[in-house]
Amino acid sequence: MFLPDKSAGGTRSVEPNLGLALLFAAPISVVAGMLGVDPGFLLLPTLILLHYEPKHAAAINALAVTPPSFSALIPHLATATINWTLGAILVVVGAAGSFFGARLTSLYVPGQRLK
Incomplete structure (x- = not known):
């Protein structure tokens, strides 16, 4: 995920710089x-400026953003009032939208246009 896929036969002129x-x-x-x-x-x-493919950059970004989001949620759980019905609806609609959006993007938006 962090390095380019050599098996895909990509013609990338500049390799992503993980250290940078x-x-x-x-x-x-x-x-x-x-x-x-x-x-x-x-x-x-x-x-993206460090030459990662936009799809790989988005995946790395999602991986990096998830733990801080959950750690920010934990202190609020003790005093939170949760509307479980609304939460369930938002989770289902969000998951469906994420799935279909990712599917449409992978089918119809090339990496260069996304970049």
């Missing part, structure tokens, strides 16, 4: 944490 991506990830995370926002909006363009 990790070097940029730390300050991006610190700045995003100080601002109280998710680091994904800075991390995704940075990965």
